Amino acid sequence: MDFISVTFMIFILILICLYFLVPDKYKWMVLLAGSYVFYAFSGIKLMIFLIFTTGVTFVSGRKLGDINEESSRYLKEHKADLTRDEKKQYKSQITARKKRIVTAAVVVNLGILIFLKYFNFIAKNINLVIGQFGVTEKVPLLNLLLPLGISFYTLQSIAYIVDLYRGKYQADRNFLKFALFMSFFPQIIQGPIARYDQLASQLYEPHKFDYTRVTQGFQLVLWGYMKKLILADRLAVAVNFIFDDPAPHEGFILFFAAAGYGLQVYADFSGGMDIARGVSQVLGIELALNFERPYFAKSVEEFWRRWHITLGSWMRDYVFYPLSLSKNFANLGKRTRKIFGNYIGKKLPTFLSMFIVFLLVGVWHGSSWKYVAYGIWNGVIIVSSILLEPVYQKMAQKCGMDTESAGWKFFQMFRTFVLCSFGRFFSRGKTCMKAIDMFIRALAFPNPWVFFNGGFLNFGLSYKDYNVIFISILVLLVVGIMQERGVHIREKIAEQHICFRWVIYLGAVLTLLVFGYYGGGYSASEFIYQQF
C-alpha cells in the first residue's frame, strides 16, 4: 500500500477508529492485525519471508534470553565460591554458546536478504569474470522478488539478537507481540529502524485517545503529505527527465538534476517518515527520528548523522563500534601508529572501519556498482574531510576568517550541499558508468547561461511549477531554521489563537489539494489534440 493512495487513507482511518474503540487489552492485536493486512496488500506470497525471519529471530532471542538468565543466576548463586579464573572461564563458555546462536540467526536472516537482493548482481559479475576466461557456462539469473521492507526488518532483527547477546534487555516471550514489533506497518516500508527497548513496550501498551496528541499526529501526517506531493513529486518530473537521458545535457543542468534529486529524495523520504511518525503519534507511539534537517549539516559526516539517522546509528552500534574496538583493529592501530606516527596512526583503523561502514551503507541501498561507488564516494569524502579539517582551519586563520561566524558556517553548509549533491549522481544515475559520465560532464562543462535562457522549462515543469518549488524550499528553510533554534513547530502553532491556527491547518489542506502534484496532470491541448 502506497502512502499516497486512497486505500491507505481509508485503511488508516479505519485502523485508528478501531484502535480507540477496542478495549485496552486488545489494542495491540489491532495493530498486529492491521500490520499484517497492510503487508498483505503488498504481496501476500512474500509474507512468508517476514514470518520466517520473525520466527528465527524470536526463537534465537528466547534462547539467548534463557542463557542470559541462567548465567546471571549461576554467577549470583556461586558468587562467593568461584575464583576469578573460574568465573572468567564460565563467562567465556557462555559467550561462546551465545555467539553460536547469534551467528546462526544472523547468517540465516542476513543470508536471506543477501540472497534475494544481491544474488543476481553477484551472478552477473561472476559471469562477466569467467567469461573473460572463455568459460561458456553461466550462472543462471533468478527471478527474485524482494519482500516489502526486508532491508529494514532484517537490520531490526539483527539489532535485537545482538542486543540480547550483549545482555541489554530481556527477551520477548510472546511470539505474536514480537511479530508486531517486527511488522509494525508505519515503519515497515522505509523505517525508521527501531530498537526493541525503545519501541516494543510502546506497541504493547494501550494508548488512550488524547486530543492534543492525536491532532498533532494528524498535523504531522499532513506535513508529510505536503512535502511528498507538493515538492518531491514535482521535482521528480524534471529530475527524471534529465536522468532518463542525460546525454544532451551538461554542466549546471546535470548538477541541478543531482541536487534536485537530493532535495526530492529528502522531501519524499522525510515526508514518508513524517507520515509514519504522525500516524504512530495518533496511536500513541513515538517512532525514532530519522531526519534532523540534514541540509544544515556542516560536513558530510554530520550530514549522515542527520540523514537516515536510524541507519547511521545501526551501523555505529553494530558495525563501527564492534569493528573499531575489536582486538584486530586495536592491533592494527598499534602497527599503524608505528608507521604513520601518532596523529594519523591512531586514527587509521577508525578510518578503515568508517570506510567499511559507508561502503555497507552504499551497498545496502541496492545491488549495483553505482551503489558501491556511492559508498566509496561517501567514505572517501568523510575520511578526507576529517583529515583536512585542521588544514581548513589553518587556511581560515591565515585568511583572517572567523570560523565561528555565520559566514563560515554558511560556507560549510554550502560545501556540504555541493559534495552531497555530487554523490547523488551515483545513487540516482542509471548505471555506474552513466553516473561517472554525468559527474565528469557536470564539472567539465560549466554553462551558467542555462539559468537565463529558459532551458529549464524543457524538463516538464513550467515556471509556475518552479515558483512552487522555490516557495516550498523557502518554507522548509524557515521551518528548519526555527527547529534548529529549538522551536517545536506544532506546539508553537497550538499556542496561537484558534482562528490563526485553523487558518494555517485549513490553508495547508487546501494548498495540498490544489498544488499537490497528483492526478495525472491536465493539459489543455490533450482535449484538442488527441494522442492516438
Add this chain to the structure above:
Amino acid sequence: MKEKLLEILNDLRPDVEFEKETKLIDDGILDSFDIVSLVSELNSEFDVEINVMDLEPVNFNTIQAMMELIEKLQEEG
C-alpha cells in the same frame, strides 16, 4: 585517576569543558570517532577492556560516569 582521565579527554578534544558537561553523548558533543579514540586510550591507560556493551550514553555522559565505569571494570578484572 580523575586527573589522568581529564588529561586524556582534553588531549582528545581541547574544545570541550569536560568538568561542566552532563550530556557528552546525548548532545552529540563527543561523536563516535571520539568515543573510539577515547576507549582505546582508556583501555591502555587503565588496563581495562571496555567493549561495545559498555558504550551506553549513560556511561559516558559525564566524567563521573566514565570514572565509575572504569572502576567497575577494574574490579571485575
Add this chain to the structure above:
Amino acid sequence: MTKKQGFKIVLFLLILGILIYPLLGIFQIAAEGDTLGIKKRYNEFYGEPENTWDCVMVGTSCVDREWIAPLAWKNYGMTVYAMNTDVQPLYLTTNVLTEVRKTQDIKLAVVDVRGIKMKSLRPDEVRIRRVTDCMRFSANQWEAVNKGIQFHNAYYSDEEVLKKLKKNKEEVPEPLDAVAMHVPFVKYHSRWESGLRKIDFVGTDTIESTMKGVYDFENTPFTVEEIIPTFVTDKQAELNELQTGVLDEILEYGKETDLELLFIASPTQLSKKEQPEINAALAYLEEQGANVINYNTEEMYEEIGINFSEDLYNRHHLNSRGAVKFTEYFSKYLNDTYHFPDKRGQEGYQEWDMAYENFVAFYEDGWANKYTYVYPEQEGGSDEDDEEDEDSEDNKETGEAQED
C-alpha cells in the same frame, strides 16, 4: 474525548468541507476555450426549459456540425437538439440519452453510428471525460464513469486489439484511475497552473443557448476545404463482440425504456477503410429490426446535394453551408416520418424563434467576414493511409490559433 473537543473536530471538518466544495466547482472541465465548447453544450442543455424537445441527436462530432436546429424549427416547428461530443463513446450513448430524458420527454433519438469504428470506439480518458465531466453528478453519471472504466478494461483485453498493438509495437495503456475519473477535481486541480478564468469561478452549469446547439467555433463553420468525394463501397467488415455488444445495449435500451431509435451514418467523406465497419453496423442493426439510414451513398449525397468541394471544412465534417443542406433534407425526412407537432407560435418557444434569427445573422456574417479557404491535402493523402481521427481537426486543419 470531551464534548468540546468532539465539537471542535466536527466544526473543523465542516469548515473544511465548506471550503472544498467551491473548489470542486472551480477545478473541473474547462467551460471555455480548452474544450471547444463541449461543456457549453451541456450547460445549455441544463438551461433548456423542460419537455420542449421532440428529438435528440447523439453521436460523434459530425452531428453538431451538420445539424442546424433553428432551421428545422423554422421550417417545421420541430425541436430537435444535438447532444453529441467529439468522438463520443458509443458505449455511453444510453447514459447520454438517460441524462437527456431526465428533463426532456423526447419521442425519438437519432444515433449516429460513426462511433462504431474500432478506432473511434477506442476508450480514452479524454473521450470519456468529455461526457462524464460535463454531466452533473448523479447516479447516471456515476454509472457512466464505471462503464467507461469497464469498457477500457474490456477493450484492452480483446484479442484483436492486443494483436494489433503488438504488431505496431505499441504498449497497452494503463487502466483508468477510478478515483480521478469519479472525482474530476483530482485531474483538474492542476488547472491552477494552466490558467483559470472568470467563468470557472462565477459560472454556473445552466446557461441560455443562443442558437439551440448550432456549432459556432471561430471560423470553422465558414471554412471550405476541397475534399475528394467518397469512393463508395458496400463491403461489410466483420463486427467483433465489443462492437455488437455496444449496439445491442443501445437497442435494448430503446426497447426497455420505450424510446424510438433511428440510426444514421452522417454524410461526409469516408475512406474505403472506414466504410465497411459502418456498413456492417447498419446492416446488423437492420437485422435486429431497427430503422437505419446510410447517408454515405452516392444516391444520398446527390439527394442532399452535398458538394465535396464546397460543403465540408475537412474530411469528416460539414461546414455550415453543408449543414444547411443536410438540415433541410433531414428535417423534411423527420417531419414526413415522425410528424412531430408543429409548435411554431406556441407559448414558451420564443427562444427557438430568437435562435433562428441569431442563426441567420451568424450565417450571413460568417460567410461574409470569416470565410476561410483551406488548400486540399496532397494527392492520395486523404484515402487509404489516413488514420485521421474525428476529433483532431479544427485547429490543426485550419491552422487557426487555439483560443488562449
